Amino acid sequence: MSSIAQYLLNGLMQGTIYGLVAIGFTIFFGVMNVIKFSHGDVLTFGAFGGLVAAWAATALGFPIWLELVFVVLISVMASAAIGAIIARGLVLPLKDAPPLNMLLMTMMVGTAIRECIRLFFPNGTNPQRFPELLPSGGFDLSGVYFRYDGLILIAAGIAFIFAVQWIINRTRLGLAIRAVAEDGETARTMGINFTLTVAIAFAIGSMTAGVAGALYGLYYSEINYSMGLILAIIGFSAAIIGGLGNIWGAIVGGYLFAGLQTAVVALLPALSDYKNVIALIVVVALIAWRPTGLLAERGSERV
Amino acid sequence: MSAGSKNESPLIASGLSVKFGGLLALNELSIEVRRGEVLGLIGPNGSGKTTFFNVISGIYAASAGQVLLDGRDITTLRPHQIAAHGLARTFQRSRLCLSLSVFDNLMLGAVRRLNSGLWYNLVRRDRLAADVRSAAKEARDLLAIFNPDLAGKLWQPAISLGMIDRRRLEICRALIGRPKIVLLDEPSAGMTHDETNQLMNEILEVRRNLGNLTVVMVEHEMGLIERATDRCVVLNYGKKICEGKYADVAADPLVREAYLGKS
Amino acid sequence: MTVTSMKGTAGQIVSSILVTALLVGSLVAVLEIEDQRALGICVAIIAGLSFLAPKLGILRGAEQAGAHHPWAVRLIILIGFCSLVLILKDNNFALLMIATILIYATVCLGITIQTGYAGLFNFAGAAFLGTGGYTAAMLANATWLPDIVTILLGGVIAAALGTVLILPVLRTRGHYAALTTLAFGVLFNGFLEANEMLGGPQGLKVPGIQIFGWDFSNDLVIGSLSFSFYANYVLLIGAIFALFMIFTRFIERSWIGIWLDAVRLDEIAVSVFGLRISVWKSFAFTAGNFLAGVMGAVYAKMTEFIAPANFTFGDSLLLVAIVLLGGIGNRWGVLVATMIVILLPEKLQFIQEYRLLLFACIIILLLMVRPAGLLARRVRVFEERH
Ligand SMILES: Nc1ncnc2c1ncn2[C@@H]1O[C@H](COP(=O)(O)OP(=O)(O)OP(=O)(O)O)[C@@H](O)[C@H]1O
Numbered sequence: 032m033s034s035i036a037q038y039l040l041n042g043l044m045q046g047t048i049y050g051l052v053a054i055g056f057t058i059f060f061g062v063m064n065v066i067k068f069s070h071g072d073v074l075t076f077g078a079f080g081g082l083v084a085a086w087a088a089t090a091l092g093f094p095i096w097l098e099l100v101f102v103v104l105i106s107v108m109a110s111a112a113i114g115a116i117i118a119r120g121l122v123l124p125l126k127d128a129p130p131l132n133m134l135l136m137t138m139m140v141g142t143a144i145r146e147c148i149r150l151f152f153p154n155g156t157n158p159q160r161f162p163e164l165l166p167s168g169g170f171d172l173s174g175v176y177f178r179y180d181g182l183i184l185i186a187a188g189i190a191f192i193f194a195v196q197w198i199i200n201r202t203r204l205g206l207a208i209r210a211v212a213e214d215g216e217t218a219r220t221m222g223i224n225f226t227l228t229v230a231i232a233f234a235i236g237s238m239t240a241g242v243a244g245a246l247y248g249l250y251y252s253e254i255n256y257s258m259g260l261i262l263a264i265i266g267f268s269a270a271i272i273g274g275l276g277n278i279w280g281a282i283v284g285g286y287l288f289a290g291l292q293t294a295v296v297a298l299l300p301a302l303s304d305y306k307n308v309i310a311l312i313v314v315v316a317l318i319a320w321r322p323t324g325l326l327a328e329r330g331s332e333r334v
Numbered sequence: 335m336s337a338g339s340k341n342e343s344p345l346i347a348s349g350l351s352v353k354f355g356g357l358l359a360l361n362e363l364s365i366e367v368r369r370g371e372v373l374g375l376i377g378p379n380g381s382g383k384t385t386f387f388n389v390i391s392g393i394y395a396a397s398a399g400q401v402l403l404d405g406r407d408i409t410t411l412r413p414h415q416i417a418a419h420g421l422a423r424t425f426q427r428s429r430l431c432l433s434l435s436v437f438d439n440l441m442l443g444a445v446r447r448l449n450s451g452l453w454y455n456l457v458r459r460d461r462l463a464a465d466v467r468s469a470a471k472e473a474r475d476l477l478a479i480f481n482p483d484l485a486g487k488l489w490q491p492a493i494s495l496g497m498i499d500r501r502r503l504e505i506c507r508a509l510i511g512r513p514k515i516v517l518l519d520e521p522s523a524g525m526t527h528d529e530t531n532q533l534m535n536e537i538l539e540v541r542r543n544l545g546n547l548t549v550v551m552v553e554h555e556m557g558l559i560e561r562a563t564d565r566c567v568v569l570n571y572g573k574k575i576c577e578g579k580y581a582d583v584a585a586d587p588l589v590r591e592a593y594l595g596k597s
Numbered sequence: 598m599t600v601t602s603m604k605g606t607a608g609q610i611v612s613s614i615l616v617t618a619l620l621v622g623s624l625v626a627v628l629e630i631e632d633q634r635a636l637g638i639c640v641a642i643i644a645g646l647s648f649l650a651p652k653l654g655i656l657r658g659a660e661q662a663g664a665h666h667p668w669a670v671r672l673i674i675l676i677g678f679c680s681l682v683l684i685l686k687d688n689n690f691a692l693l694m695i696a697t698i699l700i701y702a703t704v705c706l707g708i709t710i711q712t713g714y715a716g717l718f719n720f721a722g723a724a725f726l727g728t729g730g731y732t733a734a735m736l737a738n739a740t741w742l743p744d745i746v747t748i749l750l751g752g753v754i755a756a757a758l759g760t761v762l763i764l765p766v767l768r769t770r771g772h773y774a775a776l777t778t779l780a781f782g783v784l785f786n787g788f789l790e791a792n793e794m795l796g797g798p799q800g801l802k803v804p805g806i807q808i809f810g811w812d813f814s815n816d817l818v819i820g821s822l823s824f825s826f827y828a829n830y831v832l833l834i835g836a837i838f839a840l841f842m843i844f845t846r847f848i849e850r851s852w853i854g855i856w857l858d859a860v861r862l863d864e865i866a867v868s869v870f871g872l873r874i875s876v877w878k879s880f881a882f883t884a885g886n887f888l889a890g891v892m893g894a895v896y897a898k899m900t901e902f903i904a905p906a907n908f909t910f911g912d913s914l915l916l917v918a919i920v921l922l923g924g925i926g927n928r929w930g931v932l933v934a935t936m937i938v939i940l941l942p943e944k945l946q947f948i949q950e951y952r953l954l955l956f957a958c959i960i961i962l963l964l965m966v967r968p969a970g971l972l973a974r975r976v977r978v979f980e981e982r983h
């Protein structure tokens with residue numbers, strides 16, 4: 032009983048991280064029709080930004096709650112900034128190029144970020160300890176042990192998901208983003224600043240990576256230069272399961288992927304080394320079964 | 335009744351409906367195309383003409399209804415299977431492979447006739463070369479009917495052609511596969527009045543050469559519809575509102591209302 | 598007098614001799630020079646010459662020679678290749694490098710068929726290479742199996758695995774196929790490391806090649822000349838590469854070549870004319886991975902050892918970078934780009950550590966200013982007699 036709850040909690044944590052990453056993919060795809068594969072490395076970049084912030088906060092003698100706020104803030108801002116720069120400088124100029132060029136571009140940008148961290152971050156090849164800033168310990172509820180930090184992080188992640196959802200669906204900025212996503216040309220003629228809106232949309236999408244990066248560091252207490260790669264693949268597949276372009280679908284996809292992984296670990300412990308492989312096989316089967324995603328209605332390309 | 339008998343209608347659509355979200359793009363549309371005729375398909379913007387072509391050629395799935403091509407039910411077939419039954423088309427928005435040569439683009443229309451076997455393509459290079467030569471000759475002859483200059487540009491990339499030549503190339507691509515029926519979606523889109531007239535003459539000439547091919551044509555220029563078509567079908571909001579000779583159709587109050595938007 | 602002033606056949610033949618000589622000379626110089634400063638100067642001179650070659654019309658001439666006198670050009674290349682092996686005959690390192698270049702170039706030919714022609718993404722080139730290699734390793738105990746069959750099986754298994762990977766998503770459009778190869782490329786490593794049967798992180802030993810009593814692990818002796826044992830492999834790999842170069846060209850210059858290009862450029866238009874998209878996509882994907890798998894098996898037998906670290910996602914990315922750098926869809930571009938991408942970091946040691954970063958930046962720059970690559974692909978013109 033207690034182990035089931037443990038798996039559940041762990042799965043929820045992973046699902047939240049995956050869902051956040053998937054939202055980013057969904058926003059980029061919705062706005063510009065691109066798979067921005069550097070998203071995972073933007074996440075890594077944010078997490079390392081948070082690590083540097085933690086070091087600075089310790090050096091400046093911040094109290095722990097302020098350090099926590101500072102770390103999360105810097106993670107988010109670092110990701111948002113680099114996301115917006117990539118969008119403005121590298122993605123927008125290629126918007127009329129063949130899709131292969133665009134995918135290669137974002138993939139190479141991701142590689143460049145990853146390699147820069149590995150080469151230029153002090154001791155960057157090795158995993159880095161991430162400070163534990165959340166209250167340790169937990170409480171026992173009818174035999175199930177709940178870690179405080181896990182609960183807090185899951186709650187924070189879900190709160191951020193709702194915040195993004197609110198920005199996109201309820202604000203003027205969100206309206207502009209949705210207009211650009213619907214039809215860039217028309218949005219432009221309606222007086223929306225296309226370039227700026229795209230950059231902001233990419234910044235918001237990249238913030239999700241910053242949050243996910245901070246959550247990852249705080250929960251696992253360890254980050255490394257290549258963690259974004261696998262997270263990008265998982266986030267990308269979660270976004271596809273959800274129908275690319277549908278934020279709720281992306282979140283469902285994230286939790287589904289985490290659920291699959293957890294199921295493999297819990298039910299087939301001998302195969303737990305292959306949990307990603309197995310989960311991805313299931314995802315590919317799902318794509319084959321419903322190419323437009325689980326939630327999306329079947330649309331057809333205009334001819 | 336045997337499939338494809340001589341006097342049977344080559345294309346019969348009955349009760350076709352297509353939904354995009356809440357929008358009924360085709361609403362229980364029934365159209366019968368007679369053998370050897372030029373049928374004009376007209377109607378205001380967004381009335382479902384292109385959608386009709388897309389359903390017939392298998393790009394969109396119909397939510398209800400049935401399409402018979404030469405007596406065979408093709409409603410649920412995929413585009414390449416429908417092509418195999420002798421249907422070809424052009425697209426409203428030009429869909430050439432611009433970086434490929436004029437010849438390559440044309441040959442796409444002849445996919446079904448050309449040998450795609452591995453042994454033939456990789457080993458029997460002599461036979462392939464001979465077939466390429468005869469295909470090039472056939473391509474030149476066809477292009478020359480439209481524009482002798484175009485025939486000389488066989489090995490240039492399609493992107494180097496002007497607007498009208500691109501249109502001609504698309505039409506040739508639909509014809510070179512020797513289809514039994516072709517659908518032309520606004521062949522003159524974006525052309526001046528004179529260019530449109532000229533293109534239409536060329537199309538009609540080629541059609542005669544091909545033994546009175548059956549043609550369904552979407553066209554906005556009414557003068558052309560009057561001159562080129564044997565019969566017209568008028569669509570509005572995905573429904574057929576009128577059918578008959580152009581003169582009769584043009585006089586129909588429902589049609590006038592659809593076009594002038596009279597309330 | 599420049600070559601451009603020579604018209605017709607003579608000019609074309611001279612051009613192709615010059616281009617071949619430039620390639621062979623550059624390779625020999627870069628491989629033989631050890632001093633880092635001299636090497637730097639040498640690379641600069643080669644870059645300068647390569648910049649001049651198109652200005653003098655030599656490249657164009659060689660290209661036309663290839664179109665009008667293919668067998669003469671093939672002979673010139675053969676002579677160039679043989680002299681290369683002859684000059685480097687007892688330089689183990691240099692011959693190993695040549696072999697490595699040809700292996701990577703072959704994998705990139707496969708990616709050219711997949712991505713350059715059919716427009717299918719393949720971000721798992723190194724993984725398919727590894728599949729061929731591990732196939733050879735697993736068959737090591739089956740000594741009754743002739744090595745030629747083992748090598749072919751490497752190709753077949755890689756091709757089959759690729760087809761199984763991509764078949765489920767073939768009907769879907771766009772990026773979904775990219776996901777499966779991406780996932781395969783990234784997870785391949787971890788899968789091998791976790792798998793005890795495949796040797797885990799330590800990898801596996803593989804026996805060298807023996808064909809009809811010709812043992813590739815012994816020095817090659819022809820008459821009074823003695824070559825490093827790597828020369829065996831260079832000759833075999835060179836032959837396979839040449840075969841696949843011709844194969845790729847025949848595919849491109851055939852109806853199939855048109856079909857593949859059309860599948861890349863406009864699936865919808867082309868399906869309306871009766872082309873079966875999924876058939877041609879799987880053909881391109883299978884053929885490309887077959888090339889990778891064959892070379893993977895040869896590679897494993899040449900190095901007599903393989904480990905997961907040889908087939909990382911970074912390597913797969915380098916392969917895609919090569920294809921783009923050379924000029925997507927251009928076979929000779931692939932060869933030139935492979936030389937640059939393999940040799941430069943290997944010889945200029947200060948680059949080694951930074952190579953992935955360096956090539957990532959080069960590709961980013963290329964995509965911004967010259968997406969066609971170093972040698973842009975030409976419009977296909979079927980040879981016509983005039
Ligand atoms: N793929 C699609 N997804 C959603 N709606 C579509 C799609 N294709 C067409 N529609 C809608 O269906 C209706 C019919 O469109 P269609 O293109 O068939 O009109 P048309 O008669 O060809 O018009 P035009 O004369 O402008 O070419 C329009 O309202 C259009 O917006």
Ligand SMILES: [Mg+2]
Nearest residue numbers: 383384385426
């Ligand atoms: Mg239309």
